[in-house]
Amino acid sequence: MAKKNAKGSASHGSRAYVFAAILVVVMYIVNAILVDRIYQNNKRVSDRTAETVQTVNRISAELSEINGEVLSVIAGVGNRTGHANAARAHFSNIAGCKEDFDDISGTSDAAKTRFKHAYTIIEAYQKQLEGLVSQWNQAGGGQADISDAAFGSDMNSMYTQDIYPLQVSATEMLRTTIDIINNDNDEDMKENTRNTYILMGLMLLVAVLSEVAIFIIARRAKKARLELEEREKNLREVDAKLKSTRQKASDLALTNILTNMKNRYALDNDISERLESDRFNIAVFDMDNFRSINDTYGYDFGDEYLIAVADRLKNDFGGSAEIYNITGNEFCFVFNKEISESQAMGIVQSIHAVMSSPYEVLNLTVQLPASGSVYHYLPGDCLNVNSLLVKLDTALRNAKLNGGNMINTVVDI
Amino acid sequence: MNKSRRKRIISSMALCAVSLTTLMSTGCGKSSDDKYTVAVITKQNISFWEDVKDGAEKAGDELKVKILYNEGSDNPYPVGDNDFSTQIEYIDYAIKEGVDAIVIAPNDTEKLNDAFARASDKGIKIININSRASFGGVKSCISSSDMDGGAVAARHAAAAVLGDASIRNGIASLKAAREVTPEVIKSSIKKLGKGTVGIIGHTAATADQRINGFKTQSVTEIAYQMGKDGLDTSKLGLSQQDTAALFQNFFVEGKRCGAVDEACEEAKRLISENPSMICFFATNTNTTLGVCKAIEELGLKDKIYVIGFNADSAELDYLKTSVLDGTVVQNPYNMGYFGVSYAVRAIEDTGVPYVLDTGVTYVTADDLDKDYVKLLLNPEDF
Numbered sequence: 001m002a003k004k005n006a007k008g009s010a011s012h013g014s015r016a017y018v019f020a021a022i023l024v025v026v027m028y029i030v031n032a033i034l035v036d037r038i039y040q041n042n043k044r045v046s047d048r049t050a051e052t053v054q055t056v057n058r059i060s061a062e063l064s065e066i067n068g069e070v071l072s073v074i075a076g077v078g079n080r081t082g083h084a085n086a087a088r089a090h091f092s093n094i095a096g097c098k099e100d101f102d103d104i105s106g107t108s109d110a111a112k113t114r115f116k117h118a119y120t121i122i123e124a125y126q127k128q129l130e131g132l133v134s135q136w137n138q139a140g141g142g143q144a145d146i147s148d149a150a151f152g153s154d155m156n157s158m159y160t161q162d163i164y165p166l167q168v169s170a171t172e173m174l175r176t177t178i179d180i181i182n183n184d185n186d187e188d189m190k191e192n193t194r195n196t197y198i199l200m201g202l203m204l205l206v207a208v209l210s211e212v213a214i215f216i217i218a219r220r221a222k223k224a225r226l227e228l229e230e231r232e233k234n235l236r237e238v239d240a241k242l243k244s245t246r247q248k249a250s251d252l253a254l255t256n257i258l259t260n261m262k263n264r265y266a267l268d269n270d271i272s273e274r275l276e277s278d279r280f281n282i283a284v285f286d287m288d289n290f291r292s293i294n295d296t297y298g299y300d301f302g303d304e305y306l307i308a309v310a311d312r313l314k315n316d317f318g319g320s321a322e323i324y325n326i327t328g329n330e331f332c333f334v335f336n337k338e339i340s341e342s343q344a345m346g347i348v349q350s351i352h353a354v355m356s357s358p359y360e361v362l363n364l365t366v367q368l369p370a371s372g373s374v375y376h377y378l379p380g381d382c383l384n385v386n387s388l389l390v391k392l393d394t395a396l397r398n399a400k401l402n403g404g405n406m407i408n409t410v411v412d413i
Numbered sequence: 414m415n416k417s418r419r420k421r422i423i424s425s426m427a428l429c430a431v432s433l434t435t436l437m438s439t440g441c442g443k444s445s446d447d448k449y450t451v452a453v454i455t456k457q458n459i460s461f462w463e464d465v466k467d468g469a470e471k472a473g474d475e476l477k478v479k480i481l482y483n484e485g486s487d488n489p490y491p492v493g494d495n496d497f498s499t500q501i502e503y504i505d506y507a508i509k510e511g512v513d514a515i516v517i518a519p520n521d522t523e524k525l526n527d528a529f530a531r532a533s534d535k536g537i538k539i540i541n542i543n544s545r546a547s548f549g550g551v552k553s554c555i556s557s558s559d560m561d562g563g564a565v566a567a568r569h570a571a572a573a574v575l576g577d578a579s580i581r582n583g584i585a586s587l588k589a590a591r592e593v594t595p596e597v598i599k600s601s602i603k604k605l606g607k608g609t610v611g612i613i614g615h616t617a618a619t620a621d622q623r624i625n626g627f628k629t630q631s632v633t634e635i636a637y638q639m640g641k642d643g644l645d646t647s648k649l650g651l652s653q654q655d656t657a658a659l660f661q662n663f664f665v666e667g668k669r670c671g672a673v674d675e676a677c678e679e680a681k682r683l684i685s686e687n688p689s690m691i692c693f694f695a696t697n698t699n700t701t702l703g704v705c706k707a708i709e710e711l712g713l714k715d716k717i718y719v720i721g722f723n724a725d726s727a728e729l730d731y732l733k734t735s736v737l738d739g740t741v742v743q744n745p746y747n748m749g750y751f752g753v754s755y756a757v758r759a760i761e762d763t764g765v766p767y768v769l770d771t772g773v774t775y776v777t778a779d780d781l782d783k784d785y786v787k788l789l790l791n792p793e794d795f
Binding site: 110114116117120121123124127157160161162164165166168169172173176179180183 | 472474475476477557558561564565568630633744747750751754757758766769770771772773774783784785788792795
């Protein structure tokens with residue numbers, strides 16, 4: 001369960017990195033879109049301002065041209081009708097410019113109002129001039145030239161009193177329109193700049209927050225990884241202990257705890273598979289009347305006696321035979337393959353001598369006679385270890401029935 | 414990480430976010446939208462100056478200028494056209510407030526100069542409207558020419574006077590004389606149209622110029638008409654002054670009046686003393702209202718052609734009822750608007766014309782529906 005939780009945390013950690021990466025990509029895309037939008041806005045504002053200012057300036061230039069035509073008339077230069085027609089053409093151009101101005105979208109209300117005022121003055125200016133032309137035609141009786149000095153003198157008054165103020169007012173109003181447009185442009189640009197700063201600030205904030213979030217998540221992921229490693233280490237230790245315990249249990253199952261020799265099950269494991277194919281020498285020994293020791297000195301003393309015997313047997317014969325303590329004081333010797341039958345018989349005699357010799361146990365010297373049986377086993381003699389031992393035990397029992405302290409050989413029947 | 418620590422971090426982040434956003438939204442510039450402060454100083458409380466104020470405030474809105482209008486005195490307006498003392502208080506207050514420019518309609522050509530010098534020393538730009546003071550640091554003057562205002566009135570008055578039967582008959586009888594010698598013409602002109610045109614001027618200096626313009630243009634118009642009728646005065650070998658002197662009997666001028674009732678009484682006096690009067694010229698709003706009141710009370714609206722000045726709502730009412738036949742309308746709204754607009758240009762040193770003539774327009778009842786006249790009379794609604 002703990003492992004699962006740790007894995008879950010680690011998974012959350014990696015997900016955080018993926019999320020952070022996606023966030024950064026999204027941030028950059030959004031940033032690119034917004035920066036492009038700001039750029040387009042600035043461009044649109046600049047283009048609009050340039051177009052509007054250009055249109056208004058064109059009107060001012062046309063007004064200046066018209067004023068030139070009027071002054072030419074007053075100064076008596078050129079043909080009156082020609083000047084009048086030229087002025088009409090300029091007014092027509094102004095009307096075209098007005099349409100251009102009206103078509104420009106995004107112009108502020110203030111600029112539109114100022115332009116409307118200017119254009120109304122221009123219309124009044126045009127009407128004044130048309131009135132003048134009409135009056136001129138009446139006074140001049142259709143004359144094409146401008147030789148009427150008296151009318152010319154009156155023209156001066158009309159120009160300064162009725163015409164020039166309209167022309168100059170319209171021109172100044174147009175200039176103020178441009179001032180407003182430029183102001184609007186500055187305002188729009190300023191707003192765009194402010195938006196840029198806000199955007200950059202927000203992006204910075206998101207980046208900082210993302211970094212902080214990634215830092216926190218990374219710390220949590222690191223902590224989870226360390227916990228996982230600690231748990232894995234503990235688990236390895238537990239596993240090792242478990243294996244050791246199992247080995248011990250397994251060893252205990254095949255070992256006699258008292259003498260630390262292999263037991264009856266170990267014998268079974270070791271030679272079962274050899275019964276069908278091998279020939280070997282095997283012998284079984286036990287002390288005659290061992291029970292009298294237990295009865296006389298107690299089980300603890302008996303155990304110590306057995307340990308002493310076992311140690312002596314392992315020491316003296318461990319090199320030529322595998323020794324098993326198959327029951328209480330019964331020892332089984334499976335001689336090595338290289339030990340011949342005659343050699344085995346010699347060793348058996350030695351075993352008998354060792355087991356029957358006196359032992360110093362808990363400051364007492366004890367000695368019991370021992371009996372044994374020996375079997376020169378041939379392949380296929382027995383079906384299993386049990387029947388093998390029955391044969392050996394039968395021979396051993398016969399030895400004991402015949403007085404003990406002897407070695408009996410298993411004769412195959 | 415325990416809960417309280419996490420809370421602290423989240424709170425700090427939120428605070429940072431709010432601070433950053435606030436910084437970004439309020440920073441990067443001045444907190445106020447206004448680029449400059451301009452003091453606008455006008456004259457007494459009549460609609461003409463209210464229009465100037467409207468124009469100035471409109472320009473203030475459009476060009477991001479804070480307007481201080483007649484601020485800095487216990488008097489909300491100068492008491493009269495000669496009250497320069499109140500205007501000096503306004504100027505000193507503007508200096509104290511650190512304005513960038515002063516737009517002023519001076520009530521005296523000389524007596525404000527010291528105050529202008531104090532302002533100018535602080536780098537404050539001076540723009541005049543309506544009339545120009547003699548102070549050399551005045552950057553520009555936006556006004557309509559008072560001479561031209563009088564002249565425009567005269568051209569329309571001439572049409573009325575020359576259309577009158579007695580005047581036409583007088584000219585015709587001169588022309589019919591078998592031997593028209595210069596002496597005969599001179600003598601006849603002196604008799605012709607005596608007391609035909611009444612004039613009442615207001616008390617400010619502008620009245621002199623308007624009256625002068627009116628008289629000069631009237632003489633030109635009448636002489637021109639006589640010339641067309643075969644009685645060319647230029648052939649008499651007279652100078653322009655002599656010619657003007659010949660026509661002096663045409664005009665009868667009352668005393669200068671400041672108030673409506675005063676002008677009314679003076680108009681009544683002139684009318685009673687000049688029974689052949691067929692035209693009246695008044696030089697400002699109050700004198701126009703006074704003359705109209707007299708004409709209305711005397712029941713002479715069909716006999717006497719009245720030409721006034723400006724377009725107060727009461728004057729427009731007289732125009733609609735034909736008591737007032739025509740009025741010379743200045744452009745006070747544009748005066749205020751361009752005053753502030755020029756102030757900004759002077760502050761930014763982008764150049765202003767030395768003079769701007771906003772012009773005058775002769776308006777009759779028939780003209781009230783015309784776009785340009787609507788723009789003149791109600792610029793805020795146009």
